[in-house]
Amino acid sequence: MIPTLALHQRSYGALQDPDRHAYAQLVLPVAGEVRLDIEGKAGRLDPVHGALVPPGAWHAQCSAVSNRSLILDVDAGAMTHGMWARLLDQPFMTLSPAARKLIDYLGMMSEQHAAPPAVLQGWLPLLLDTLALVDPQPVSRLAALLARIQGEPGLPWTTDTMARCAGVSVSRLHALFREELDATPHAWLLQQRLEYACTWLAGSGRQVADIALAAGFADQSALTKAMRQAMDTTPAAYRKRMLENLTKTQ
Numbered sequence: 001m002i003p004t005l006a007l008h009q010r011s012y013g014a015l016q017d018p019d020r021h022a023y024a025q026l027v028l029p030v031a032g033e034v035r036l037d038i039e040g041k042a043g044r045l046d047p048v049h050g051a052l053v054p055p056g057a058w059h060a061q062c063s064a065v066s067n068r069s070l071i072l073d074v075d076a077g078a079m080t081h082g083m084w085a086r087l088l089d090q091p092f093m094t095l096s097p098a099a100r101k102l103i104d105y106l107g108m109m110s111e112q113h114a115a116p117p118a119v120l121q122g123w124l125p126l127l128l129d130t131l132a133l134v135d136p137q138p139v140s141r142l143a144a145l146l147a148r149i150q151g152e153p154g155l156p157w158t159t160d161t162m163a164r165c166a167g168v169s170v171s172r173l174h175a176l177f178r179e180e181l182d183a184t185p186h187a188w189l190l191q192q193r194l195e196y197a198c199t200w201l202a203g204s205g206r207q208v209a210d211i212a213l214a215a216g217f218a219d220q221s222a223l224t225k226a227m228r229q230a231m232d233t234t235p236a237a238y239r240k241r242m243l244e245n246l247t248k249t250q
Contacts, residue, residue, distance in 0.1 A: 005023055005073035005074065005075060006072075006073045007070065007071070007072050007073075007106075007110065007120060008070075008071040008072075008073075009030075009068060009069070009070060009071070009107075009110060010068070010069055010071050011032075011063075011066070011067050011068050011069070012034050012061045012062055012063045012067060012069070013062065013063060014062055015060060015061075015062035016060060016061070016062070017060065018037075018058045018059060018060040019058070019059060019060065020056055020057055020058045020059065021055070021056075021073075022055055022056060022076060023055055023073050023074060023075055023076050024052060024053065024054060024055050024073075024074045024075075024076055024078070024079045024088075025052070025053040025071060025072070025073055025074070026050065026051075026052055026053075026070075026071070026072040026074060026127075027045060027050060027051045027052075027053065027061075027069055027071055028050045028069060028070040028071075028072070028095075028103050029045045029046050029047050029049070029050065029067065029068070029069045029070075030047065030068045030069060030070060030103070030104075030107045030151055031047065031066070031067060031068045031148070031151055031152060032046070032063060032065050032066050032067025032068060033045065033046045033063060033065055033067060034046075034061050034062070034063045034067050034069060035061065035062050035063065036051050036053075036059065036060075036061045036092075037059060037060050037061070038051065038053055038054075038057050038058075038059045038091050038092075039057050039058055039059070041091075041092075043091075043092035045069070045092075046144055046147070047095070047100070047144065047147030047148055047150075047151055048094060048095050048100070048143045048144050048147045049092065049093070049094060049095065050092075050093055050095050050099075050103075050131075051091050051092050051093065052079075052087045052088065052091045052093070052131075053091060054079070054088045054091060055076035055079070057091075070103060070106060070107055070110070072120075072124070074124065078124075078128075082132075083129075083132040083133060084128045084132050086132055087128070087131055087132055093131055095131075095147075096130065096131075098130050099127060099130045099131055100147055100150065102123065102126060102127050102130060103127070104150060104151060105123075106119075106123055107151075108199065108200075141166060141167075141168065141176055142166060142176050142177070142180055142181075144165070144166070145162060145165045145166040148165060149162070149189060149192055150192055150196075153189070153192050153193045153196045153214075153215055153216045154193075154196075154213065154214045154215055154216045155216065156216075157189055157216065159173060159174075159185050159186070162185055162189075173185055189216075190226065190230070191230075193215045193216045193217065193226075194215075194226060194227065194230055194231070196214070196215045196216075197211050197212065197215040197217070197223055197227075197235070198238060200214070200215075201235055201238050201239040201242065202238070202239065202242035202243075208220050208223070208235045208236065208239075211223070211235070212235075220235070223235055
């Protein structure tokens with residue numbers, strides 16, 4: 001069992017004095033951008049770039065934009081095991097889609113309440129394995145945009161705002177979506193919003209109307225219509241089925 005020290009959600013502003021501590025620290029952005037300096041080596045963190053601050057390393061961070069990160073303090077001894085130690089040699093990392101999903105899961109849970117220690121103990125090895133075992137892959141032109149939408153699907157996304165976020169023209173945006181995802185921007189966005197809504201329907205008692213708005217739908221009826229067309233079900237029926245499946249497995 002990995003002795004996890006603490007989980008925090010933080011936002012950064014003006015540059016503060018450098019700090020260091022005896023434990024390792026994972027810095028996992030959820031939204032916005034942060035500049036992090038580790039022992040004189042600087043890196044930009046955003047939803048597709050994270051960092052692991054080694055134990056005892058001087059570090060400082062700052063940001064000029066709105067931002068939010070998950071900060072996980074990890075016992076130094078955990079980072080001496082197996083392939084996890086290699087993360088200390090390359091503290092700045094590209095977050096794979098699998099890692100991003102794990103981070104989003106914990107971020108969603110921590111928004112509702114403090115994550116139970118047992119959840120952290122099961123989640124952390126999965127994340128460290130994912131970060132250590134996956135060879136770095138070239139980041140696509142869409143990576144930052146996709147991560148931001150997945151983190152904030154409820155924003156009023158349009159093809160214009162998506163193109164500006166990706167730094168490309170609208171026509172180029174459509175071409176990149178065809179090349180990399182074999183989908184249109186609108187179709188992919190709808191799928192992300194449905195997945196977000198389904199996660200909340202299955203894992204919380206939150207009101208359906210609130211979930212619909214948070215996922216980016218105009219209202220509950222719009223979510224119901226989308227789920228009928230894409231999944232042949234309704235929010236209430238989906239939630240009931242997920243609860244029944246959970247009861248059967250317990």
